[in-house]
Amino acid sequence: MKKSLKAVLHAVFIGVFLVASAKAQTSYELNSGWKCTQVTEVKADGIALSQPNSATQNWMPATVPGTVLTTLLNNKKVPDPFYGMNNERIKDIYNTGRDYYTYWFVKDFDEAAPTNGRQVYLNFRGINYSAEIYLNGKKVNPKTHVGMFLRESYNITSFINKNGKNLLAVLVYPPNPVGNPNGGQGGDGRIAKGVGLQYTAGWDWIQPMRDRNTGIWDKVTIEKTGEINLKNPHVITLVPGVRKIAGIQQPAIIKASAELQNPTNHTVKGVLQYVLDGSTVSKSVAIQPHTTTEVSLADFSLKNPKLWWPNGYGPQNLYNLKMSFLVGGSVSDQENVSVGVREISSEWNTETHSRQINVNGQKVFIKGGNWIISDAMLRFSDARYDAEVHFHRDMNLNLIRVWGGALVERPEFYAACDKYGLLVFQDFWISGDANGKWVDPAKADDQWTRRKYPDDHALYLKSVSDQIKLVRNHASLAIWCGGNEITPPEDILLAVRDTIMPKLDGTRWFVDYSNSDKMSLNTMGGNGDGPYGIQPLSAFWVDRTWPFNSEVGSVGVSDYESLQRFIPEKNMVAPQYSAEKKSSKVDSVWDYHKYIGYDASIDPYGKAESAKDFAAKAQLVNYDQYRALMEGFSSHMWSWYTGTIIWKTQNPWTAMRGQMYDYYLDPNACLYGLHSGSEPLHVMYNQFTGMVSVVNNTFETKRDLMLTARTIDMNGADSLLTQVFVEAQASSVKGFVSLKRVVERRAKSKGVFLCLQIFDKNKNKLSENIYWLPDANGNHSGLQKLAASQLQTSAQKLNNGKIEVTLSNPAKAPMAFFNRLSLVDGSTHNRVLPVFYSDNYVSVLPGETKKILVENASKINNPQLSVSGWNLSEQFIHIN
Known part of the structure; x- marks a missing residue:
C-alpha cells in the first residue's frame, strides 16, 4: 500500500513538473548555434538564405547576443582590443566603410506550426543599428528595422514550417554615420546623429569600438501564446505617509495594467488578472480583432506591506506578481513581475537649493x-x-x-x-x-x-x-x-x-x-x-x-x-x-x-x-x-x-x-x-578644523554611543585622546570634539595614526576609522620607515559558504598597516574573481583583532588567501 501510494505521488509530481516545465517553455532564447558572414561574401538574398539547404553551413560561428567585433574576437580574427595597443591593430569602420562590418546572421531552430489559434512571436530586444529579417524564405519585417534602442516583436505564426524546421536570416547594418574617431568626446560627434551609443567613437575614458557595436546585441526570443498576447505589464505602488522600517505598516495601493494584443480575426473574451501575496485581482474584458488594448485593473490595497528600501536604510523586500490572461479558464499568456513596494518622491530643499530624494516619505x-x-x-x-x-x-x-x-x-x-x-x-x-x-x-x-x-x-x-x-x-x-x-x-x-x-x-x-x-x-x-x-x-x-x-x-x-x-x-x-x-x-x-x-x-x-x-x-x-x-x-x-x-x-x-x-x-x-x-553610521575627522563628527545616515536616532579617539605612533604606542558618550540624531551629522592641536603636535615629527571608534551600549564596535596623517612637511616620513608587521592571519570556511578571515596584531607591535586580502587559486596564486570582502586594505591596531568575511562567487578546488600590506610581505594562508 505504501509503495503504491509512493508511486502515485511520484506520478503526480512528474505530472506537475511537466506542466510547470511546459509553461516555462512558452518563451525561450535563441542564444546559440548562430552563424554569420560578411555581406560582401554573399550573393544570395535573404529569401534564399532563409530557406532549407542554403549554403550557410561553413559560415563563421556567431556570438548572439553580441556584436560583430565580439564574434571576430571569439573566432580569433582580431586581437583582444582591451589589451595593450591591440585596438590599433583592428580596422576602424570609418576607414573601411560600413560594408566591412555589415553581416548576415543565420540561425535554425525547431518549432512546430501552432494549432487551435495559438500564436508564435519572434522578439528582438536590441539590434544595432538597422536590419532586414527573413524566416523560411519570407520577409518578416515589412519595413527595415532602424534604431538601437527599440524592441521589435513579429508574429511569425504564418511563417513557421509545418515540419517544425525553421531558418532565420538577419542582415544587420552598422550605424550611419559611424563618426570619425578623431580623439574628441564621441569623436567628431556624428555618431550622435543616430539613436544609439555615443561612446563607441571614443571618449576620454575609452578608445573607439571599431565596429561601433554593430550586431544583434540583445536577446532574441521565441514566445508562444494563446490567442491573446499579454504585453508590457505595468505595476505602480503607492505608499502614502512617512514610513518607518519596522513595525506594522499601513496599507499600500497597487495599481496595475497591461497591453493585450489580439492578432486574430475575431473578438476574444477573457479575464485579465494578477495574483499578489495570495490575493487575486481580475477583470473581464473583450479584445477586438487586430488590436492592442491597454486594460487597467482595479486598485488593490495591500495590507501590512513589506516595503523596499534603498541600501543602508532597510531591507529590499520583493514580491512576485503573476499576471495572466485567461480564455475559458486556460492561460493564454502570462508575465511575472518582481515588485518592490515603495514610493519615491522628490522636493526642492530650500536650505541647499537642490533636489531632495525621498523614499517612503x-x-x-x-x-x-x-x-x-x-x-x-x-x-x-x-x-x-x-x-x-x-x-x-x-x-x-x-x-x-x-x-x-x-x-x-x-x-x-x-x-x-x-x-x-x-x-x-x-x-x-x-x-x-x-x-x-x-x-x-x-x-x-x-x-x-x-x-x-x-x-x-x-x-x-x-x-x-x-x-x-x-x-x-x-x-x-x-x-x-x-x-x-x-x-x-x-x-x-x-x-x-x-x-x-x-x-x-x-x-x-x-x-x-x-x-x-x-x-x-x-x-x-x-x-x-x-x-x-x-x-x-x-x-x-x-x-x-x-x-x-x-x-x-x-x-x-x-x-x-x-x-x-x-x-x-x-x-x-x-x-x-x-x-x-x-x-x-x-x-x-x-x-x-x-x-x-x-x-x-x-x-x-x-x-x-x-x-x-x-x-x-x-x-x-x-x-x-x-x-x-x-x-x-x-x-x-x-x-x-x-x-x-x-x-x-x-x-x-x-x-x-x-x-x-x-x-x-x-x-x-x-x-x-x-x-x-559612506558607511551608514560613521565617525570621521576633519583634518582642516580638527573636528571629530558622527554621520548617521539612517532613519533611527542612535543613543548611548561611546566615541573614542586615540593616536598610535610609528612604534605602536597607543594614546587615548578622548572617550565620550554621544547621541546621533537620525539623518544628521554633528561635530563633537576638536583634536586639531593635539593631533598636529603628535604628527609633527613622523606623522601619526589617528583611530576613531564608535561602540554601542553593549560595547559592540559599530564604526572604526583609521587615518594616517603626514608630518609637519606633508610627508609620510614615519610610514616610509615603519617596522615590519607582526600580523597573524587565519582563515576558515563557514557553513554558509563564506570564508572568515581573522587578522590579529600582537600588543606592542607596530601598526599592521593597509593589508590587502585576496582569494587566490592555490596552485597558480592567481586571484579568483569576482570576490566580495566585507572590508579590505585593512589596518589592525596593536593588540587588536579584526574579522573579515569573504564571499566567493566562483568555485575552485584549492583556494588560498593572499595577505600583503604596507609593512607585510605577501603570505599565502591555508583555508581551514
Missing part, C-alpha cells in the same frame, strides 16, 4: 556613482551585472547614475539594483559633448547643427517610449533624465516630459538634464559638475561646490596584478612626475588606456621605484581620495548638499581612471575608502 542623502555600461563590447550577463551592483552595495552607495552616452540599462541590471537597494538615475541618449553644448574643434558640425541631433526625432521618441516600458516596473528606478549635461532638442524634450512620461510612467521625477538648475542650483558659475582628477582633501571638506553634484572625482589606477592583465611587461613603467614642470612622463600604453595623473600625490610616500611600487602607493591615494570625498560631502549634508555622485565607479574597458574595481572585477582601494567614508 523619508529623505535620503544620495551617495551615488556614475555608471557607463557593463562591457564596452556589450558582452552582458546576469552574473556580471549582479557582481558589479554587488560592489556598489559594498561601497555603501545608494544610487547609480546611468550616463547618457550609453544606453537605458537592461532589465537584468535593474533586477540587481532591486536586489541590492541601489536607486537608479537613468539618462537618455544625449550628451553635451556630441550634442552641441560647447565649441569643439574636434566636431565635424557646428553647435547649431549638433543641437538638432539626432536626425530622426520620431525614432528617438518611439525608442524612449519603448525603453520606459521595458524597465518602469523596477523598484530601483528613481529618476529619469533628459540627457548628460544638455537637454535633447526642445521638441523631443517637451514630448518626453509633458506627454510620454506622464502617460507611460508619471511616478518618477524627470529632470531635463544631469546638471540642471532644477536639480542643483548653480550660483558659482562653471559647468555645474566636477572637479575631476586628484584633489587636495580640502577640496572635499572645505570648498563648497554644487549642492547636488552629478559628477565629481576620477582617479582609479588599480594594483600591479590588475595592470598586468592588460599592460605588456615592457610597458610596465611608472609615470615620472616633475614637480618643477608640474607634468608627468607617461608610457604610451598607459596613456592609450587613459591614465590620469596622480601628480605629486605619490611623492609623500616616497618616489615610486617601479610600476609595482607606484601601483601600491596609488592605493593609499585612492583610499584617501574617496574616503575624503564622501566624508566631506556628508559633513555638510542638508546644509550645503542633498547628495553627490562620483565620476565614476566602473569602467567597461581597461581604462586607468574612475573605477572602484577594474574591468576584470578586481577591486582596488578606491572601493574600500568609499566603503569606509
Whole structure:
C-alpha cells in the first residue's frame, strides 16, 4: 500500500513538473548555434538564405547576443582590443566603410506550426543599428528595422514550417554615420546623429569600438501564446505617509495594467488578472480583432506591506506578481513581475537649493556613482551585472547614475539594483559633448547643427517610449533624465516630459538634464559638475561646490596584478612626475588606456621605484581620495548638499581612471575608502578644523554611543585622546570634539595614526576609522620607515559558504598597516574573481583583532588567501 501510494505521488509530481516545465517553455532564447558572414561574401538574398539547404553551413560561428567585433574576437580574427595597443591593430569602420562590418546572421531552430489559434512571436530586444529579417524564405519585417534602442516583436505564426524546421536570416547594418574617431568626446560627434551609443567613437575614458557595436546585441526570443498576447505589464505602488522600517505598516495601493494584443480575426473574451501575496485581482474584458488594448485593473490595497528600501536604510523586500490572461479558464499568456513596494518622491530643499530624494516619505542623502555600461563590447550577463551592483552595495552607495552616452540599462541590471537597494538615475541618449553644448574643434558640425541631433526625432521618441516600458516596473528606478549635461532638442524634450512620461510612467521625477538648475542650483558659475582628477582633501571638506553634484572625482589606477592583465611587461613603467614642470612622463600604453595623473600625490610616500611600487602607493591615494570625498560631502549634508555622485565607479574597458574595481572585477582601494567614508553610521575627522563628527545616515536616532579617539605612533604606542558618550540624531551629522592641536603636535615629527571608534551600549564596535596623517612637511616620513608587521592571519570556511578571515596584531607591535586580502587559486596564486570582502586594505591596531568575511562567487578546488600590506610581505594562508 505504501509503495503504491509512493508511486502515485511520484506520478503526480512528474505530472506537475511537466506542466510547470511546459509553461516555462512558452518563451525561450535563441542564444546559440548562430552563424554569420560578411555581406560582401554573399550573393544570395535573404529569401534564399532563409530557406532549407542554403549554403550557410561553413559560415563563421556567431556570438548572439553580441556584436560583430565580439564574434571576430571569439573566432580569433582580431586581437583582444582591451589589451595593450591591440585596438590599433583592428580596422576602424570609418576607414573601411560600413560594408566591412555589415553581416548576415543565420540561425535554425525547431518549432512546430501552432494549432487551435495559438500564436508564435519572434522578439528582438536590441539590434544595432538597422536590419532586414527573413524566416523560411519570407520577409518578416515589412519595413527595415532602424534604431538601437527599440524592441521589435513579429508574429511569425504564418511563417513557421509545418515540419517544425525553421531558418532565420538577419542582415544587420552598422550605424550611419559611424563618426570619425578623431580623439574628441564621441569623436567628431556624428555618431550622435543616430539613436544609439555615443561612446563607441571614443571618449576620454575609452578608445573607439571599431565596429561601433554593430550586431544583434540583445536577446532574441521565441514566445508562444494563446490567442491573446499579454504585453508590457505595468505595476505602480503607492505608499502614502512617512514610513518607518519596522513595525506594522499601513496599507499600500497597487495599481496595475497591461497591453493585450489580439492578432486574430475575431473578438476574444477573457479575464485579465494578477495574483499578489495570495490575493487575486481580475477583470473581464473583450479584445477586438487586430488590436492592442491597454486594460487597467482595479486598485488593490495591500495590507501590512513589506516595503523596499534603498541600501543602508532597510531591507529590499520583493514580491512576485503573476499576471495572466485567461480564455475559458486556460492561460493564454502570462508575465511575472518582481515588485518592490515603495514610493519615491522628490522636493526642492530650500536650505541647499537642490533636489531632495525621498523614499517612503523619508529623505535620503544620495551617495551615488556614475555608471557607463557593463562591457564596452556589450558582452552582458546576469552574473556580471549582479557582481558589479554587488560592489556598489559594498561601497555603501545608494544610487547609480546611468550616463547618457550609453544606453537605458537592461532589465537584468535593474533586477540587481532591486536586489541590492541601489536607486537608479537613468539618462537618455544625449550628451553635451556630441550634442552641441560647447565649441569643439574636434566636431565635424557646428553647435547649431549638433543641437538638432539626432536626425530622426520620431525614432528617438518611439525608442524612449519603448525603453520606459521595458524597465518602469523596477523598484530601483528613481529618476529619469533628459540627457548628460544638455537637454535633447526642445521638441523631443517637451514630448518626453509633458506627454510620454506622464502617460507611460508619471511616478518618477524627470529632470531635463544631469546638471540642471532644477536639480542643483548653480550660483558659482562653471559647468555645474566636477572637479575631476586628484584633489587636495580640502577640496572635499572645505570648498563648497554644487549642492547636488552629478559628477565629481576620477582617479582609479588599480594594483600591479590588475595592470598586468592588460599592460605588456615592457610597458610596465611608472609615470615620472616633475614637480618643477608640474607634468608627468607617461608610457604610451598607459596613456592609450587613459591614465590620469596622480601628480605629486605619490611623492609623500616616497618616489615610486617601479610600476609595482607606484601601483601600491596609488592605493593609499585612492583610499584617501574617496574616503575624503564622501566624508566631506556628508559633513555638510542638508546644509550645503542633498547628495553627490562620483565620476565614476566602473569602467567597461581597461581604462586607468574612475573605477572602484577594474574591468576584470578586481577591486582596488578606491572601493574600500568609499566603503569606509559612506558607511551608514560613521565617525570621521576633519583634518582642516580638527573636528571629530558622527554621520548617521539612517532613519533611527542612535543613543548611548561611546566615541573614542586615540593616536598610535610609528612604534605602536597607543594614546587615548578622548572617550565620550554621544547621541546621533537620525539623518544628521554633528561635530563633537576638536583634536586639531593635539593631533598636529603628535604628527609633527613622523606623522601619526589617528583611530576613531564608535561602540554601542553593549560595547559592540559599530564604526572604526583609521587615518594616517603626514608630518609637519606633508610627508609620510614615519610610514616610509615603519617596522615590519607582526600580523597573524587565519582563515576558515563557514557553513554558509563564506570564508572568515581573522587578522590579529600582537600588543606592542607596530601598526599592521593597509593589508590587502585576496582569494587566490592555490596552485597558480592567481586571484579568483569576482570576490566580495566585507572590508579590505585593512589596518589592525596593536593588540587588536579584526574579522573579515569573504564571499566567493566562483568555485575552485584549492583556494588560498593572499595577505600583503604596507609593512607585510605577501603570505599565502591555508583555508581551514
